[in-house]
Amino acid sequence: MESKRGYHHGDLRNALLAATTELVRERGARGFSVSEAARRAGVSSSAPYRHFSDREAMLAAAALVGFHALGERFSSLPDERAFEARAAWIAVSYLRFAQEDPARFETMFASGIDKSRHEDLMRQAVVVQALLEAALGPFLDPAELVDRAAELWSLAHGVATLVLQGNLQHVVDAGRVESLAESAARSWAAGVASAQR
Amino acid sequence: MESKRGYHHGDLRNALLAATTELVRERGARGFSVSEAARRAGVSSSAPYRHFSDREAMLAAAALVGFHALGERFSSLPDERAFEARAAWIAVSYLRFAQEDPARFETMFASGIDKSRHEDLMRQAVVVQALLEAALGPFLDPAELVDRAAELWSLAHGVATLVLQGNLQHVVDAGRVESLAESAARSWAAGVASAQR
DNA sequence: GATCTGATGTGAGAGGTTCTTACATCGGAG
DNA sequence: CTCCGATGTAAGAACCTCTCACATCAGATC
Numbered sequence: 206m207e208s209k210r211g212y213h214h215g216d217l218r219n220a221l222l223a224a225t226t227e228l229v230r231e232r233g234a235r236g237f238s239v240s241e242a243a244r245r246a247g248v249s250s251s252a253p254y255r256h257f258s259d260r261e262a263m264l265a266a267a268a269l270v271g272f273h274a275l276g277e278r279f280s281s282l283p284d285e286r287a288f289e290a291r292a293a294w295i296a297v298s299y300l301r302f303a304q305e306d307p308a309r310f311e312t313m314f315a316s317g318i319d320k321s322r323h324e325d326l327m328r329q330a331v332v333v334q335a336l337l338e339a340a341l342g343p344f345l346d347p348a349e350l351v352d353r354a355a356e357l358w359s360l361a362h363g364v365a366t367l368v369l370q371g372n373l374q375h376v377v378d379a380g381r382v383e384s385l386a387e388s389a390a391r392s393w394a395a396g397v398a399s400a401q402r
Numbered sequence: 403m404e405s406k407r408g409y410h411h412g413d414l415r416n417a418l419l420a421a422t423t424e425l426v427r428e429r430g431a432r433g434f435s436v437s438e439a440a441r442r443a444g445v446s447s448s449a450p451y452r453h454f455s456d457r458e459a460m461l462a463a464a465a466l467v468g469f470h471a472l473g474e475r476f477s478s479l480p481d482e483r484a485f486e487a488r489a490a491w492i493a494v495s496y497l498r499f500a501q502e503d504p505a506r507f508e509t510m511f512a513s514g515i516d517k518s519r520h521e522d523l524m525r526q527a528v529v530v531q532a533l534l535e536a537a538l539g540p541f542l543d544p545a546e547l548v549d550r551a552a553e554l555w556s557l558a559h560g561v562a563t564l565v566l567q568g569n570l571q572h573v574v575d576a577g578r579v580e581s582l583a584e585s586a587a588r589s590w591a592a593g594v595a596s597a598q599r
Numbered sequence: 600g601a602t603c604t605g606a607t608g609t610g611a612g613a614g615g616t617t618c619t620t621a622c623a624t625c626g627g628a629g
Numbered sequence: 630c631t632c633c634g635a636t637g638t639a640a641g642a643a644c645c646t647c648t649c650a651c652a653t654c655a656g657a658t659c
Contacts, residue, residue, distance in 0.1 A: 235514040356586035363560025389553035396589030
């Protein structure tokens with residue numbers, strides 16, 4: 206499409222972003238290098254610094270895309286009428302999100318990005334939290350909504366990270382991981398519900 | 403004590419390990435470098451490779467120490483007679499472990515170590531799981547013990563990692579994080595207990 | 600006691616990285 | 630049509646990991 210380029214690329218920022226996600230998928234966030242991304246985009250190794258201040262900024266940009274995708278996933282959820290079912294759906298969805306693209310998940314949460322240096326990332330993390338609150342809102346006392354949403358997020362996040370890093374490898378076999386997430390979420394939700402009454 | 407050394411250090415491996423944990427504490431796992439560790443131990447930059455095959459191996463060794471410490475923490479727990487109290491104690495302890503030395507926790511779980519390359523690490527992760535199983539054993543059906551322990555670990559781990567990475571920063575203020583962990587664990591335990599009956 | 604040897608440390612260096620700085624190019628506003 | 634700001638390049642400083650040939654020395658062996 207934009208094969209023959211002259212001195213200027215035309216869409217380098219996006220090309221670099223694509224190269225970044227591809228590279229991270231192949232080699233992990235640690236294996237990612239600005240040089241290699243530049244190489245793949247066909248530009249010199251200093252060109253990326255016109256578009257990103259930092260190596261970290263490139264990863265942060267990729268992570269931001271990931272956070273948007275995660276947000277999207279939670280923005281329209283099936284209208285489960287039961288609290289427990291909804292909690293379970295959220296936890297399982299989160300786990301699937303992590304498993305279907307581990308590199309993306311790693312970039313978002315385990316690439317060592319200093320979130321305080323990237324407010325856009327911070328904001329998008331808050332959006333995720335807000336979506337969870339919206340999802341649980343109909344079932345909970347507003348006074349505890351924030352905490353409960355954070356708890357569910359924590360639970361789902363814990364399952365996802367432990368699994369992805371292989372900490373449960375010799376404990377729960379791969380096929381049953383989803384049901385573990387579901388069971389954990391259901392237990393939690395049941396406990397929450399029983400305390401409310 | 404071992405101030406004046408000649409050509410040979412005498413205890414380089416340990417000195418390097420100490421330098422590693424110190425360095426990680428200062429600069430994070432990503433900021434750690436073999437060269438700098440060598441410098442601090444007062445040896446040449448190639449000396450560490452006599453004791454560790456890899457940069458990763460140094461981090462793995464430090465992580466292993468961390469896993470031992472975590473194991474220790476769970477090996478003797480107060481004899482709470484109530485299931486929910488014990489679950490809460492575990493979650494809160496885990497969170498404290500993470501917060502009292504974030505660098506150690508980061509090394510253990512977010513430094514990008516390939517666990518499959520370090521069976522000692524893998525084994526120690528299994529030990530942690532086993533300790534959790536032992537702690538919950540008295541209260542649970544043996545058939546579901548493994549899964550339940552993994553669920554609790556996940557929950558605690560999720561809280562710890564989200565907090566340490568600042569994802570809950572604008573959601574739950576720092577002082578209330580422990581009570582969030584406790585509340586989450588209690589809810590989960592209550593749900594588990596109610597399903598057992 | 601002298602020697603030999605394996606473990607441990609050194610120096611140099613190949614090849615990689617991030618990021619900066621001075622300069623080159625070019626599209627579009629005036 | 631000009632010129633200027635945005636975007637590219639080339640070169641290089643300062644790191645990094647890891648390897649290889651060589652130096653040193655403590656302790657086992659004769």
